[in-house]
Amino acid sequence: xRSLLVAPQWIGDAVMAxxxxxxxxxxxxxxxxxxxxxxxxxxxxxxxIEQVVEAPLRHGHLDLRQRLRLARELRxxxxxxxxxxxxxxxxxxxxxxxxxxxxxxxxxxxxxxxxTQALPARRGSVRGDMRTxxxxxxxxDSNTEPAQPLLRVxxxxxxxxxxxxxxxxxxxxxxxxxxxxxxxxxPTAHYASLARMAHGAxxxxxxxxxxxxxxAAAAIARDAADIEVLDLxxxxxxxxxxxxxxxxxxxxxxxxxxxxxxxxxxxPTVGVYGSTDPRHTPPAAHRSATLWLHLECSPCFxxxxxxxxxxxxxxxxxxxxxxxxxxxxxxxxxx
Numbered sequence: 001x002r003s004l005l006v007a008p009q010w011i012g013d014a015v016m017a018x019x020x021x022x023x024x025x026x027x028x029x030x031x032x033x034x035x036x037x038x039x040x041x042x043x044x045x046x047x048x049i050e051q052v053v054e055a056p057l058r059h060g061h062l063d064l065r066q067r068l069r070l071a072r073e074l075r076x077x078x079x080x081x082x083x084x085x086x087x088x089x090x091x092x093x094x095x096x097x098x099x100x101x102x103x104x105x106x107x108x109x110x111x112x113x114x115x116t117q118a119l120p121a122r123r124g125s126v127r128g129d130m131r132t133x134x135x136x137x138x139x140x141d142s143n144t145e146p147a148q149p150l151l152r153v154x155x156x157x158x159x160x161x162x163x164x165x166x167x168x169x170x171x172x173x174x175x176x177x178x179x180x181x182x183x184x185x186x187p188t189a190h191y192a193s194l195a196r197m198a199h200g201a202x203x204x205x206x207x208x209x210x211x212x213x214x215x216a217a218a219a220i221a222r223d224a225a226d227i228e229v230l231d232l233x234x235x236x237x238x239x240x241x242x243x244x245x246x247x248x249x250x251x252x253x254x255x256x257x258x259x260x261x262x263x264x265x266x267x268p269t270v271g272v273y274g275s276t277d278p279r280h281t282p283p284a285a286h287r288s289a290t291l292w293l294h295l296e297c298s299p300c301f302x303x304x305x306x307x308x309x310x311x312x313x314x315x316x317x318x319x320x321x322x323x324x325x326x327x328x329x330x331x332x333x334x335x
Contacts, residue, residue, distance in 0.1 A: 004082040011256075012259070015261060015284070019149060021047070033046075082102070149264040150284070153243055161247060172249060173244065176213055183310065183312075186313050193223075198325075205227070260284070288328070297311075
């Protein structure tokens, strides 16, 4: 049976949907993912996904012409089911227009309109684990511990990606971006301090991210001007960034899509949390740690600190992050 998985629009959410893809594949479903171009590279590294179709759609836009074209293409694929991971009406349009007979998703917007099976949306102030949330679409037991997200990259590809940027030998990747907003961004001065600690341990340092992180990367490099820091922000595609992270000796990141990618690749990963909650969006636990102070005001889930002090991130000491990363790097890799 062929199934279409309509992937979330955010990279981190897409990574946390991998256990769902694995569940579907294990029971014999051949899964094709429909994803935005920025997410597609992550899905191509995802066990359980057989094929990826890129959807050239824009955030916040209906793009009806493009959705109609995609629906016509997918209609010929004879999908029996569609799993819609977003909870908005736009994400349901393509499988509905493609006339996929069974369309499963969350009720969310418009009470699940265009779905044939709409699971009731979670209510309450406590946000549950997103892995369980997505896996429930496969009618699995939501009370069981969710599987850890997993991504795989050919080691030769990872080595080639590092060599392209002169990163032969061990290196630490810093990911200072977080598209959601400043309340998820550890201070650049802290990243610079950590970069010096890594350099002192004989590790090279690379900053990985999109062009939006240019200012943050420049600030880190300026504060750590006494050492070599390689700024790759905006210089790689998402596929190249995935390959680079697959070869890193360790990764320190804000709660972002790249953090989830690194952890799912099994790299030693330290995730720094401020306004968000690691109980809701935890990194894959292969070799990862979360730094979260759990202040009275956190998690607030705001884009900017509503109190103006950002203590939830400022008070996370770089030495703590380095100690956690060093311990993770000493652990044996999982099989």
